[in-house]
Amino acid sequence: MTDTATAGDVSAWNKPHPNIDLDIEPFWDGLREHQFLLWTCHVCDARYFPKSFCVNHDNEPFAQNMSWQPSSGRGTIFAMNRHHLAFHPGFKDDVPYVYALVELEEGPMISSTIVGEQPEELTVLGRGVQVVFEDHPAEGFTLPRFELVTE
């Protein structure tokens, strides 16, 4: 995995804060350590995001037959758009940005922006992407972004 830690995160966070609730806290802990975790069933190895019970069979109470496990962080672009308008002043310097729905190799989907080289055509789907980690140490969280994989 590529790490693109932003050195010296001096600017104060001026965007909405992620809501890190009890279910998803371990996932965010993983991001801080540059690991991309998926909720994984020990019985059948099915992967989930977000956390849930495994739909393939009966579960132990509170889905204790599952845990957060490292994954590839690789996937393909399933759908994307390009934000031209900042709905929140924190994104004023970011527009235009591409916000993509990524189908992970393990099955689940997750969304974030595409950083680095930008896709041109919004309808050319299926391009490979890889998670990159954007550290915000002053805020205590790391955000997952995606970059295009060059073949």
Add this chain to the structure above:
Amino acid sequence: MSERQRIAVVGLGTVHEAPTGSSQRMLAAEAARRAIADAGLQVSDIDGAIDLRRTGGGGDRASYTDAFTRFLGVPAQFYFTIGRGGALAGLATAAATGFLDRGLAKYVLCVGAVDDHTKAQRAKAKGMRGNAHVEKEGYWGKALGDVRAASHHSWMAARHMAEFGTTSEDLGAISVAQRAWACMNPDARMYGKPITVADHQASPWVVEPYHLLDISLISDGAVAFILTTEDRARDLAKPPVTVMGQGFGEVAADLWWEKQNYTRMAVANAKETAFAQAGLNGVEDLDFAQLYDCFTAEVLFQLEDYGWCKKGEGGPFVSAGSIGPGGSIPVNTGGGLLSNWHLGDLTGFAEAVTQLRGEAGERQIEGAQVALATGHGGELVSPGMCSIHTSTILGVS
């Protein structure tokens, strides 16, 4: 099972204009007052009340306290809130049917009010667009850039374009058709402002592939309607509009990554149930439709999902002029959320009642007897999509 009475809409009250400084509570109470008068009832006749709030959606906006019933002195023996995103009228009708069916109420007053426009204007002064920017538990993406509904709903339009070759001009045809309807509706926000596909194309990108003219309005206003049983309905001021059938569908029945849900709404079960109850064979039995239109692509999807055209063929269907005035299936005949007012599915529900009563003026569909009014809403965790879909068949004999 004993023969049950059908339920009918007997009163309708709408508020699109209000003195500045009107709260959601006052908007709701005023719409309620108008609906009671419209039905020829007295405030004292109302014994049940349902408050329609868009909770459970992307933003739980209508979080005020108090009840519109108290504002009016309505002696309702029950009052509760209901709603999931834009799905309001459909859910209220289903809930009220239960109370009327069991004799728990004689007249149920259902009211929804929004002051999104006022709130948005205030937010704009702080550099915000729209209302809610606090990410709630279980949500995903606001910190990353998925800030508003258009941030993820536009994926569905983009996905349909990629899979089926639908174009932005096709979506523009929906916007143009609904604006043409709005131009025959003096109450519509966009009355007197016709547009062309070229105007749609020239309107700024908001979230590409959505132009400004693909996106619904932000409004203040309220809609109230009264439901009762058919025997009581016969003696009132207006001809009753019968609830012929209702059905529901739910995206959350599938896993998060069910791919088909990016190019369809949860119509299948909703349609099957509602059409069967109403004794309809198919969409050819409908005289017009009010399809929930938070964005243009949702209209396109429903036209395919209900069967006016095949999946993937919605683009050419709308571009041929099928849903506008003079088209084969009039859709969102008051202008819809795109060009009339955005009061959730209450906009379409109220328009359906108005048409079926023959009160739609210049835009009246001649001889209209059977209509479909849909709603959906309740944004799921990203990958975000609407959750519930409601189908309500309304009719007059």
